[in-house]
Amino acid sequence: AQEYGPIFKLNLGSKLTVVVNTPSLAREILKEQDINFSNRDVPLTARAITYGGLDIVWLPYSAEWRMLRKVCVLKLLNRKTLDSIYELRRKEIRERTRFLYEKSQEEAAVNVGDQLFVTMMNLTINMLWGGSVKAEEMESVGTEFKVVVSEITRLLGEPNISDFFPWLARFDLQGLLKQMRVCSRELNAIFDGAIEKMPKLESKDDGECKDFLQQLMKLKDQEANSEVPITVNHVKAVLADMVIGGTDTSTNTIEFAMAELIKNPESMKRAQQELDEVVGKDNIVEESHITRLPYIVAIMKETLRLYPTVPLLVPHRPAETAVVGGYTVPKDTKIFINVWSIQRDPNVWENPNEFRPERFLDKKSCDFHGTDYSFLPFGSGRRICAGVALAERMVQYTLATLLHSFDWKVPEGHELNVEDKFGIVLKLKNPLIAMPFPRLSDPNLYL
Numbered sequence: 289a290q291e292y293g294p295i296f297k298l299n300l301g302s303k304l305t306v307v308v309n310t311p312s313l314a315r316e317i318l319k320e321q322d323i324n325f326s327n328r329d330v331p332l333t334a335r336a337i338t339y340g341g342l343d344i345v346w347l348p349y350s351a352e353w354r355m356l357r358k359v360c361v362l363k364l365l366n367r368k369t370l371d372s373i374y375e376l377r378r379k380e381i382r383e384r385t386r387f388l389y390e391k392s393q394e395e396a397a398v399n400v401g402d403q404l405f406v407t408m409m410n411l412t413i414n415m416l417w418g419g420s421v422k423a424e425e426m427e428s429v430g431t432e433f434k435v436v437v438s439e440i441t442r443l444l445g446e447p448n449i450s451d452f453f454p455w456l457a458r459f460d461l462q463g464l465l466k467q468m469r470v471c472s473r474e475l476n477a478i479f480d481g482a483i484e485k486m487p488k489l490e491s492k493d494d495g496e497c498k499d500f501l502q503q504l505m506k507l508k509d510q511e512a513n514s515e516v517p518i519t520v521n522h523v524k525a526v527l528a529d530m531v532i533g534g535t536d537t538s539t540n541t542i543e544f545a546m547a548e549l550i551k552n553p554e555s556m557k558r559a560q561q562e563l564d565e566v567v568g569k570d571n572i573v574e575e576s577h578i579t580r581l582p583y584i585v586a587i588m589k590e591t592l593r594l595y596p597t598v599p600l601l602v603p604h605r606p607a608e609t610a611v612v613g614g615y616t617v618p619k620d621t622k623i624f625i626n627v628w629s630i631q632r633d634p635n636v637w638e639n640p641n642e643f644r645p646e647r648f649l650d651k652k653s654c655d656f657h658g659t660d661y662s663f664l665p666f667g668s669g670r671r672i673c674a675g676v677a678l679a680e681r682m683v684q685y686t687l688a689t690l691l692h693s694f695d696w697k698v699p700e701g702h703e704l705n706v707e708d709k710f711g712i713v714l715k716l717k718n719p720l721i722a723m724p725f726p727r728l729s730d731p732n733l734y735l
Contacts, residue, residue, distance in 0.1 A: 295613045301452025305622040309629045311661035313613050318669040326670045327605040329622045331451050333443050336468040343525035344674050355516040360674045376414040389734035392724045397699045400720040404539040409434050412534050417482045419498020436474045441536045443468050445712045479524045537597040538682050540715045545591040547706045547720045548643040563692040569729045573688045584688050586645040592665035599628035599714050601667050627664050636662045694724035
């Protein structure tokens with residue numbers, strides 16, 4: 289971005305690609321010309337895993353997409369629904385805290401990323417169908433699910449020559465589509481099994497729904513005669529979005545945050561002081577505490593500023609030829625918003641490469657909803673990430689619990705290296721290995 293300026297073009301194969309690197313140009317695309325730039329350039333592997341691109345991430349801007357977006361944001365991820373399944377989240381956090389306590393008693397180091405991935409995956413599974421699938425069946429389903437999701441995430445991150453040269457797609461030269469279709473069949477079988485096990489819902493009251501699956505299936509029945517009905521494949525595609533979009537990204541954000549806090553002990557000390565004042569060492573963190581933990585929220589913001597989970601956002605595609613920054617952008621051009629560069633712009637951010645959560649304590653305009661175009665970790669406009677509210681809860685609650693329950697140190701022989709590995713999703717180049725040390729007053733609080 290520094291070398292090529294605020295906007296530049298690339299020819300990736302036979303596709304014209306434009307990259308924008310400033311808040312003002314991001315605003316032009318995501319606000320001033322939002323509708324025109326609300327379509328997607330769908331990778332073949334993404335299409336294969338989302339029932340032909342039926343999900344909220346990849347559907348083109350249309351009545352079908354607006355219906356699905358409305359279902360997700362207003363029905364599925366609203367405050368009432370998220371509050372109603374808090375106990376499912378709490379249960380998994382307590383399980384993981386108990387496991388880390390046992391490791392601390394053994395004076396054992398843990399792979400923080402691996403533990404977070406298991407936590408996020410179990411949290412997601414619990415929220416998807418924790419009220420539908422019997423407890424004894426959850427473990428086997430969860431084990432199967434983790435393997436499939438890990439492979440899906442890997443395949444989505446692989447550059448596919450068929451996306452750059454569409455006329456080569458029928459040859460599938462790298463075999464990525466074939467592999468993703470195997471994952472798709474496995475994921476579909478898991479979803480079908482969960483739907484079959486789901487108890488029949490007789491009540492018309494939304495409060496009777498015990499998880500996302502029940503909520504979605506009830507909405508499918510209620511909207512059966514609408515102009516754009518919800519199908520079973522829509523339900524499955526939304527579930528796939530939540531799993532794929534929620535596990536890896538939240539895991540990476542918390543792992544980056546923990547690595548930076550261990551590297552910057554003064555920031556960790558400040559976070560723990562805030563937790564001790566609000567929660568106390570004779571209590572455990574609850575989600576209800578988060579509104580009184582501004583520094584924890586600031587840590588999440590600063591982590592996402594330095595390490596946005598999707599550093600170029602999901603690419604946009606204009607439905608019609610447009611002008612951006614004085615340059616003509618042809619119809620169907622692939623548009624990348626370089627959030628990584630925007631959020632490290634020295635013209636906007638003081639000491640942009642330093643981890644300083646306190647910068648967000650006074651920067652009230654920077655929220656997670658894309659209203660400040662210098663801070664866009666979840667995007668902005670119509671295609672902003674639908675799962676922002678859920679991500680906030682999962683990341684902040686998990687991070688607060690880890691910091692409140694334990695002190696963290698890197699064991700001897702291990703080097704702390706907060707270097708990122710750039711890709712479709714940003715992650716730590718080297719896994720974070722750390723030792724937890726209990727800091728609560730009563731060991732029973734870990735049980």
